[in-house]
Amino acid sequence: MKTRITELFGIQHPIIQGGMHHVGLAELASAVSNAGGLGMVTGLTQRTPELLAREIARCRAMTDKPFGVNLTFLPSVNPPDYPGYVKAIIDGGVKVVETAGNNPQKWLPALKEAGIKVIHKCTSVRHALKAQAIGCDAISVDGFECGGHPGEDDVPNFILLPRAAEELTIPFVASGGMADGRSLVAALALGAEGMNMGTRFIATQEAPVHENVKRAIVAASELDTRLVMRPLRNTERVLSNAAVERLLQKERELGAAITFEDILPEVAGVYPRIMQSGEMDAGAWSCGMVAGLIHDVPTVQQLIDRTMAEAHALIHERLAGLAR
Numbered sequence: 001m002k003t004r005i006t007e008l009f010g011i012q013h014p015i016i017q018g019g020m021h022h023v024g025l026a027e028l029a030s031a032v033s034n035a036g037g038l039g040m041v042t043g044l045t046q047r048t049p050e051l052l053a054r055e056i057a058r059c060r061a062m063t064d065k066p067f068g069v070n071l072t073f074l075p076s077v078n079p080p081d082y083p084g085y086v087k088a089i090i091d092g093g094v095k096v097v098e099t100a101g102n103n104p105q106k107w108l109p110a111l112k113e114a115g116i117k118v119i120h121k122c123t124s125v126r127h128a129l130k131a132q133a134i135g136c137d138a139i140s141v142d143g144f145e146c147g148g149h150p151g152e153d154d155v156p157n158f159i160l161l162p163r164a165a166e167e168l169t170i171p172f173v174a175s176g177g178m179a180d181g182r183s184l185v186a187a188l189a190l191g192a193e194g195m196n197m198g199t200r201f202i203a204t205q206e207a208p209v210h211e212n213v214k215r216a217i218v219a220a221s222e223l224d225t226r227l228v229m230r231p232l233r234n235t236e237r238v239l240s241n242a243a244v245e246r247l248l249q250k251e252r253e254l255g256a257a258i259t260f261e262d263i264l265p266e267v268a269g270v271y272p273r274i275m276q277s278g279e280m281d282a283g284a285w286s287c288g289m290v291a292g293l294i295h296d297v298p299t300v301q302q303l304i305d306r307t308m309a310e311a312h313a314l315i316h317e318r319l320a321g322l323a324r
């Protein structure tokens, strides 16, 4: 399938794996790229720029196809060494960066000068327009369904994608709630030129996470996610568990007075315990409503191949048949 997204990134299929903390390691990113999609190494999961440089080299050794690096710009009192991470990306010869969080404007000149394509992930049309205006090459439009940070506007993809199509001139992919060929065809119909998946890629053989995480996603329904940190305007969609219920209880009790410190036990440093050790109640971890559509743990190649086969069948058989 050929779209402006496949052309821009030099990939076979318009399928991107979004950056995921403690999931987006070289194993998963290279598997996605080898299967014809665009894999993404998650920058900040590597504690230092030196470690990121090593992870990029590891990914390069596992694939000769294009892959990207996610750089998430978080509001932070002690920001990570962003200049160091950007340098590691440029020196590592990476050709695609997925930015997310705050406006990436400050980093664009250096990335552009190095010939790097930038896809910015955002949750509103106004932020997408801003990203387009400052020179981003593409947008990942993240709807309210998404795992991770859906923003504060709560606009689901059935509205957000066609709204983005009305306003943007650069290509965009649909992100949030994407699972299979049906998602891809729907996204294309709504104006996107590909899709970005997070949660779906965690439940694959190659995802370097504990089996308990994959089992939890397969077991979960579309009713099992919760929104946490709403009162802090840092909303995150996570899978419900004991820690999340405790966190929500604190939010109810403390109301507007709640601070980040109050919920540190449920959110700080919990990812390694969940993703590597499989302690499923250790804290809040991002997961999309799309868990309700995930029923198996295929290889990445199987997932991408069947997604594309489904998409082609939908377009050429079901939809073509309906249009006759």
Ligand SMILES: Cc1cc2nc3c(=O)[nH]c(=O)nc-3n(C[C@H](O)[C@H](O)[C@H](O)COP(=O)(O)O)c2cc1C
Residues within 6 Å of the ligand: 017, 018, 019, 020, 021, 023, 042, 070, 071, 072, 099, 100, 101, 121, 142, 145, 146, 147, 148, 149, 175, 176, 177, 178, 196, 197, 198, 199, 200, 285, 286, 287, 288, 289, 290
């Ligand atoms: C476990 C997990 C961790 C994530 N970590 C990040 C991250 O560090 N940076 C980022 O930009 N997005 C992150 N995301 C969001 C994904 O890149 C993607 O936008 C989102 O998962 C799409 O929604 P979906 O889960 O419905 O496919 C994360 C998502 C998950 C599920």
